Amino acid sequence: MSYQCFGDVVTFFPTYRTNKYDMPFAPFTGVNHHSQSIQFGCALLQDETEVTFMWLFQTWLDAMGGCNPTCIITNQYPAMKAGIAKVLPYTHYRLCLWHIMKKFGEKLSHIYYKKSNFKKDMKGCIYYTYKVEDFEEKWEDIIVKYDLNSNKWLQDLYIIRESWVPVYNRGLFFAGMNTTSRSEGINSFLNSFFFLLLELI
Template sequence: MSTAAKSLVEKFGEEGLPTGKVAMMFNVGDQTFTSRDRWNHLRDVRGKNLDAGDASAVLNYCQKQQAQNSNFFYAIQCDDVGHMVNFFWVDARSRMAYQYFGDVVTFDTTYKTNKYDMPFAPFTGLNHHCQSILFGCALLQDETEQTFVWLFETWLQAMWGKEPKSIITDQDLAMGAAIAKVFPRTRHRLCLWHIKKKFPEKLSHIYHKKSIFKRELKRCIRESPSVEKFEEAWKSLILTYGLERNEWLEGLYNIRQSWVPVYNRNTFFAGMNTTQRSESINAFFDSFVNSRTTLKDFVVKFAKAVDSHYKKERKEDFDSRHKTPSLVIGSKIEH
């Protein structure tokens, strides 16, 4: 990669923009580089920026937590020269909660609020009050298949080998490949919200606020009572609007089993079909951390944020035991 390309990749990374667009600008003639080159460069930049004292402080903190409670779990992956590249941790409460509520997990890596701009990757689920609950999290140097395989295998070890029945993620190829390797028996579903968000961009000529196509597409995806009816409605839309050669829609159709609701009715998803639970966790952390937060401070503030979540759960437990629920229609069945 040229110096200019590296600089632009770094800038795009800082602003949260897709670094893949950099390749489109520079891949001319001999000036070509791959997505792996981009990820490797960002990983190297993060590695250089990561302060050794900060990494050591994180290790000391985790060792102290584990000494206080042997069920506190952490793992650190280092590169060839001993520098920390990936870090995973989960407290005892979250490990125990997973044994009860770990059937469905959402996983997301879009949050990057910390000093080193490392992706924050939480494993999120639902508890008995329909509240978001954490099953562990990681700070990563990159988002390659190799990194995800290490993370998923480490997380599975922390959860005593218990695989989730289903997992929801965004449409990331490296993530999907790692899930297939580590969780071969888990139903992998793509976040419907992330897919729908791309419709206005990919189909701007017919998909807009008041378009008939938008209403018909939504009805096809959301309201098809059977696989056969979905197939009929989808093919009808493609023919009616002349979309037979749209490669993006063809690609979506080829993976329809992983995102269209009617194909996933036989799998338990606890009412979730998006990664917004993970994203709500991310928004929650905004009140605890910022772009200047060091690694050590991030882990400490994360623990405080988790404590805050458990306080809300205890309040719900108390209310459910000692307060009369509000009845909607007054029928005995509500009791």
């Protein structure tokens, strides 16, 4: 019932072996009309291969009556992306913006933490452009201004820009979500209850 009403947008974020059973925990989470997180299902995975993700997505899809979500928000993981493409080909794939923004400090620390306007410029480019042309222009200006033409990480990020930059997704319904934080929150909440239950089995 919940999925039929609120299954347009799903966040999916497997935690990487954070429990004592050393198994990835994968929750499917959505949001209802009160902006509350709702659970559509979850699984413990043996591994994080493409075959495992394909099995998981197909099993979950069958349980949801074969109805594809319109959009899925997840993290940047090749095996997961491949599984989604094969099992949910009509679902729009979007990357968690928070995880991408977090990497800027790691990948570009030499300018990110310096006394420069890079952080402000990049934030304005990503969050406050309302036309694709504006984003493209600002991105190019930043690349030139901070001499980042040879940065491979930024080049790769630009190639997949349609899967994470908000301006490319303005015509799609995401229920106000652009991160996987709801899935991560559900994992944290269920962790103590779920794995206590496993100990009793």
